[in-house]
Amino acid sequence: MVAINTAPFASLADWKDFWKSKGAADVTWATDPDGRLLKLFKVYSLGTTIIINRGRHISYRDDGATPYEVLRAEVEKVV
Numbered sequence: 131m132v133a134i135n136t137a138p139f140a141s142l143a144d145w146k147d148f149w150k151s152k153g154a155a156d157v158t159w160a161t162d163p164d165g166r167l168l169k170l171f172k173v174y175s176l177g178t179t180i181i182i183n184r185g186r187h188i189s190y191r192d193d194g195a196t197p198y199e200v201l202r203a204e205v206e207k208v209v
Contacts, residue, residue: 131205136162137176183208 135145142161149157162168171180174193181190181204190204 131156132158132160134160134162134167136165136168136173138163181205181208 133145133149135142137145142159146157146159167173171178171188173180177193177195179190179192179196179201180188183189189208192200196204
């Protein structure tokens with residue numbers, strides 16, 4: 131899984147620490163400092179979740195905070 135930090139006020143280290151505290155230590159992190167991915171995927175709110183399957187299609191999108199149970203179920207569909 132790759133998570134992309136697009137929040138200009140939080141460092142990549144801050145996000146890594148936050149997610150590790152939630153038990154998600156097996157996440158690869160990247161950053162989008164110029165907001166290209168925000169524009170490409172039309173992300174307008176923090177907390178947006180987009181899951182892209184192996185066929186490079188969006189299999190899930192949530193423009194708010196995704197509950198863990200939902201996120202896990204959606205990720206399991208594509209791995």
